[in-house]
Amino acid sequence: MPVTTLDATTALVLIDLQKGIVALPTAHPSGEIVERGARLAAAFRDRGLPVVLVRVVGSAPGRSEAPLRGGRPPADFAELVPELGRQEDDIVVTKHTWGAFHATDLDLQLRRRGVTQIVLAGIATGAGVESTARAANEHGYHVTVVTDAVTDTDPEVHRVTVEKVLPRLAETGTTDEVIGLLG
Numbered sequence: 001m002p003v004t005t006l007d008a009t010t011a012l013v014l015i016d017l018q019k020g021i022v023a024l025p026t027a028h029p030s031g032e033i034v035e036r037g038a039r040l041a042a043a044f045r046d047r048g049l050p051v052v053l054v055r056v057v058g059s060a061p062g063r064s065e066a067p068l069r070g071g072r073p074p075a076d077f078a079e080l081v082p083e084l085g086r087q088e089d090d091i092v093v094t095k096h097t098w099g100a101f102h103a104t105d106l107d108l109q110l111r112r113r114g115v116t117q118i119v120l121a122g123i124a125t126g127a128g129v130e131s132t133a134r135a136a137n138e139h140g141y142h143v144t145v146v147t148d149a150v151t152d153t154d155p156e157v158h159r160v161t162v163e164k165v166l167p168r169l170a171e172t173g174t175t176d177e178v179i180g181l182l183g
Contacts, residue, residue: 002171002172002173002177003144003171003172003173003177003178003181004171005181006117006119006144006178006181006182007116007117007142009049009113009114009115009116009117010044010049010115010116010117010118010119010142010144011044011049011050011051011052011091011110011113011115011117011118011119012040012041012044012049012050012051012052012118012119012121013052013054013100013106013118013119013120013121013122013132013136014037014040014041014051014052014053014054014084014121014122015054015100015120015121015122015123015124015128015129015132016054016055016056016122016123016124016128017033017034017037017053017080017081017084017122017123018055018056018077018078018079018080018081019074019076019077019078019079019080019081020073020074020076020077020078021056021123021124022034022081022123024123024153025153026123026124026151026152026153027151027152027153027154027155027158028151028158030123030151033121033122033123033149033150033151034081034083034084035083036121036146036148036149036175037083037084037121037122037149038083038084038085039175039179040119040121040146040149040175040178040179041084041085041090042085043178043179043182044119044182045087047182047183049182050090050091050109050110050113050115051087051090051091052090052091052092052093052100052106052109052110052118053080053084053086053090053091053092053093054092054093054094054095054100054106054122054128054132055078055079055080055092055093055094055095056078056094056095056096056097056098056128057077057078057094057095057096058096058097059096059097078094080092091106091109093105093106093109095128097131098127098128098130098131098132099128099131099132099134099135100128100131100132100135101132101135101136101139102131102135107139110141115141116141116142117141117142117143117144118136118141118142118143118144119144119145119146119178120132120133120136120143120144120145120146120150120170121145121146121149121150121175122149122150123150123151123152124150124151124152124153124157124158125150125151125152125157125158125161125162126152126154126157126158126160126161126165127152129145129150129161129166130161130165130166130169133145133166133169133170134169137169137170142171143169143170143171144170144171144172144173144178145162145166145170145171145172146172146173146174146175146178147162147166147172147173147174148174148175149175150162
């Protein structure tokens with residue numbers, strides 16, 4: 001369903017816009033994703049709405065057929081990109097799995113602020129964004145995904161997630177559409 005409205009208590013949640021993730025090869029230029037994330041963050045901050053900056057510092061320990069790339073990440077891997085213009089009152093969530101809700105205080109932070117809807121953007125569409133959208137939906141939040149502000153390392157995963165999965169969990173729209181709804 002295309003984005004129709006934003007609740008008065010909507011939060012922006014930016015997934016993994018950090019140096020180590022933004023440096024990966026992606027289906028869409030990561031600089032464009034960061035720029036759109038920064039525009040969204042500025043618009044939410046201008047309206048006094050919460051901005052959540054999520055970063056990943058590890059991975060779940062379970063076995064899989066396609067394990068994550070090994071090796072030691074660079075020292076600045078988890079640093080949020082400066083283009084986001086992090087502010088003192090932004091909420092920073094550090095996660096160890098794909099989704100931003102699992103084993104973090106994200107739900108508590110949002111509920112304390114009366115948030116009923118989240119707007120999601122970031123990297124990667126088929127991992128952190130989708131996992132967070134699923135959990136947000138299961139937690140009872142209205143969810144909107146900004147489709148021109150997400151990307152994945154795999155173009156096909158991105159396409160299938162945006163076209164087939166996310167519309168079942170969320171409304172979707174562009175950066176300009178979401179900013180327009182903020183009024």
